[in-house]
Amino acid sequence: MCRNIYLLCIVGTLKGIDIMEQYDVFLINPPSSSMKDKYEHLGLAYIAAFLRKERISVKIVDMPLYDLFPDDVVYDIKQNKPKLIGVSIPFQDGAIEALRFIKKIKETGYKGHLSVGGIYPTFSYDEILMECPQIDTVVLGEGELTFTELAKKILNDEEWKDLEGIVYKDGDTLKANDKRPLIDDLDSMPYPERDTLPIVILKSGFASILTSRGCYGRCSFCSVGPFFSQFGQKYRQRSVENVIDEIKILYEKYNVRNLFFNDAEFVGGKGKSYERAYRLAEEIIRSGMNINFSIQCRVNDVDKELFSILKKAGLKRVFLGVESGSQTVLDRFKKDVRVEDNINALKILNDLDLYISMGFIMFDPHINFKELSENISFINNAVKLIGKERLDYYPVSRLLPLAGTEVERDMKEKGLYKGNSLNYNYEFDDKTIGFIYNLSHSVFNLVGNLKSRFKGSDINTKWIKR
Structure with missing residues (x-):
């Protein structure tokens, strides 16, 4: 049922919102055959809150939650043409599946910037970029500030390679920029966006x-x-x-x-x-x-x-x-x-x-x-x-x-x-x-x-x- 709701969102109208709105950024929780529990992805929800604070339009695409097939999301990407896609790799044991999905996005013609983040990519960015050169950047550590700055630069067609907290490939060379410090005061952060909460409540309670x-x-x-x-x-x-x-x-x-x-x-x-x-x-x-x-x-x-x-x-x-x-x-x-x-x-x-x-x-x-x-x-x-x-x-x-x-x-x-x-x-x-x-x-x-x-x-x- 949830997958059908998502597909309707691509081609129709839901709750009075124009579903055909073009999004600048997609935040994706990738497919995971091992993930049975239907939780909110708070990492993406926090990043969405930071982006919207900067008036950047963003869509959260939670594939395990909506039981989406990769082709569903690839079609949505082709329709929206976001300039930036962020993919979370929350679990190491699901990384191969996530990277396979990322390759599919690029191989089907996506020309925008694709970034990944999470605990696992922070430690193993070298292996990830070697396995999946289709990735443009890896965000190290907490992603809210780094990804938001990356989004602003990508959307404004500005140079992004000097950003703190990212790793990228420059030809055959791996470039790891300076680390970005954590946000000391967690109270200063906006509350996470709750786009997926209604479906989560329906599925898990x-x-x-x-x-x-x-x-x-x-x-x-x-x-x-x-x-x-x-x-x-x-x-x-x-x-x-x-x-x-x-x-x-x-x-x-x-x-x-x-x-x-x-x-x-x-x-x-x-x-x-x-x-x-x-x-x-x-x-x-x-x-x-x-x-x-x-x-x-x-x-x-x-x-x-x-x-x-x-x-x-x-x-x-x-x-x-x-x-x-x-x-x-x-x-x-x-x-x-x-x-x-x-x-x-x-x-x-x-x-x-x-x-x-x-x-x-x-x-x-x-x-x-x-x-x-x-x-x-x-x-x-x-x-x-x-x-x-x-x-x-x-x-x-x-x-x-x-x-x-x-x-x-x-x-x-x-x-x-x-x-x-x-x-x-x-x-x-x-x-x-x-x-x-x-x-x-x-x-x-x-x-x-x-x-x-x-x-x-x-x-x-x-x-x-x-």
């Missing part, structure tokens, strides 16, 4: 919101910290007042009742960050808004007093970064927590009757049988404590060597990393464990596919119904 950017942790497998820290502060927060104002807009204007706080780290640790999270809960309660919401956090953020008031404010689901039940593995991951902290966090959330989505890495390249046994034992105890109805986890997950992470560097230095960032694999220190992973992963996926064929999964919405 909840809106997304960011109250912070980055994370204060130093996990060796995570790319969030390295991404932000190379441009400025690794963790920044919006004020409580600024966040509440945006929630009120969502609540009153869009009739939103379910929120997903998309922060990589919602609480932010002890001290002022803890107080901020507590005050945010108090203000939601004081406002009288009846909302349900989910958050993401580290286990050492879980405090009974704080999470009790968050629950009173509407907290229903917690994405909890547990990662391992083995202390040696936690230390190897630089989690800076103990197994006891993991257990304590699970107990607090269980006592509060909250739904838990547990981040857990069962296998990593250096894991031994003792550590694997500790992981399995931890999972079994967690299931016994919480029950299958309120605990979501992936039991055969393995560590991913994401671009820019310490884990990726370690694997490459030790010769474990195979391929490149677009198509990688790695070897386990213990070949037997590697065989166990491959077998268990194949069996689990087979069983999961059979189950999903006969029974739809509502794992992302059942927390709302509780």
